[in-house]
Amino acid sequence: MVSTVERLNRYAKLAVEVGVCLRPGQDLLVEAAVEHAPLARSVARAAYAAGARYVDVLYNDQQILRAQVEFGADEGLGWAPPWQVKRLEEGRRRHMCRMLIVGDPDPNAMAGLDGGRVARADAIDVRREHLRGINERAVAWSIIACPTEGWAEALFGEPDVDRLWGLIERAVRLDEPDPVAAWQEHMARLEARARAITERHFDAIRFRGPGTDLTVGLLQAARWGAAVFETEWGQKHLPNLPTEEIGTVPDLRRADGVVRATRPLYAGGVEVRDLTLRVAGGRVAEASASAGEKTIHQLMSRDEGATRFGEVALVDATSRVGRLNTLFRTTLLDENATCHLALGNGAPFAVENAPANDPVALREIGINQSSIHLDFMVGGPEVEVDGIEPGGIAVPLVHGDEWQLDA
Structure with missing residues (x-):
């Protein structure tokens, strides 16, 4: 014991x-x-x-x-x-x-x-x-x-x-004989996935499932990455421990359709259930929820960027967090159980040479800027995620909660 x-x-x-x-x-x-x-x-x-x-x-x-x-x-x-x-x-x-x-x-x-x-x-x-x-x-x-x-x-x-x-x-893999080595192996696998999807240069990501049909445009200059961040002086670190995702910053101007959260989320200590967003031209035009709707509206009123997407992330059923089959009531864990999106701030470092300290220039590039970053889960066995090529061809990425690309 x-x-x-x-x-x-x-x-x-x-x-x-x-x-x-x-x-x-x-x-x-x-x-x-x-x-x-x-x-x-x-x-x-x-x-x-x-x-x-x-x-x-x-x-x-x-x-x-x-x-x-x-x-x-x-x-x-x-x-x-x-x-x-x-x-x-x-x-x-x-x-x-x-x-x-x-x-x-x-x-x-x-x-x-x-x-x-x-x-x-x-x-x-x-x-x-x-x-x-x-x-x-x-x-x-x-x-x-x-x-x-x-x-x-x-x-x-x-x-x-x-x-x-x-x-x-x-x-967090503390049950492994060598947790550090287990993390190194895990992150190498996620980084291989990130390289594979970056190399495809998809124009957009499409989510389809019950109550969801949403297409989110991507920035061609943006890379996909696993959650291994590196400081400006070269110090690598894991912002989330645990992490199971690969993600990127989307184009703030291009998102259309409807999306329904597949799990509850918690914002400021308030439970938000059945969050549904209707999106047009990159901006949330309508937001509803069976619980916590007022909190969502308040958060989205913070600034103009709070109504646009700043992150798209993919997670499949190999996730250790997902396999625990537990709603943890905290974003750190719940976002690593399945695919998710985030309203609000987007990470400039997904785009090489992006002017991180110039919010106006970042918005002109298409990287959303906001004082909030609100993750909500949109994945699971019933949700299909496709990469959309520039010509419109759909390529399966996550179907049946399983990763589909070679990597």
Whole structure:
């Protein structure tokens, strides 16, 4: 029987070595909920053991956020003290690493609150600086998940943290004799898929299934990639641990049809069910949901880019996350269970020499810019995904939840 301390330490070591790939002398910024403190401490120990100069941990508390949404003044929603932005600016300027720990301690923390106010509580200036660090490849970052009693209660109806730990360990390959080697083999397979689809130079991707017939145009200059990112100074890192996808940035001007999410998603602590988008000319013309619709409308009102796509990603049934057959209620895991799209910000580094620090120029190229990035799942056994060649011929990519291209 593996002890909790041993689990935390093994997981933290993997996150530092494979996630952010911390180098000796670098600083590490960590963000976590107060309930994630045991894992944050293990991450700090692993980072210092790997040669970190300094580890800075910033904790958040859902109950305090709930109090603000429930009782706080309107002008305070979405505001954050300038030092929080400066912290990320310094991290970007000094080439720090950054680790975000997720795993909802209380998935019902925002229950009964106004969805619009929940959506507005997101600190916009902090999020913009976060996205700038990503766009400019100025931070080696990674997101990991921490099991908690509240999260386990929401998934299983009881606070069975050991059961949740078992799922997370399988998802991140800690059940392998050599997890680092297992990750190297896995990423090599995904990178081979990404090269294969890039070489086909598809004009668009089409999703077809129950309630879905959507065609998303692609940028010919964009590459497909696995989630192995590289900073401007050459430090490779895995932004998502786990990751099962290959993806690219689509053309913000070209998307038409209707798409229905195949799984619920969670935005700002609010559950969104049966999300359906009608899209014309690249822009969402109509959005509906059986639950959480107000939150979606609030998020999409943030800026013009919030109504356009910034990511298209493909995942098949070989996904370890998908094979766990669990709705985890967190994007980090759920997006890696099946194919997905994202409204909002697109990654400039998918296009070589894209001007990452010039939002206007990026939009002119066709790379969407926004203060949000909202992933939602659109794949599964009943959804067919085709690559559309410039001449209009459809080439199967994912059918029956199985990868179809040679790679």
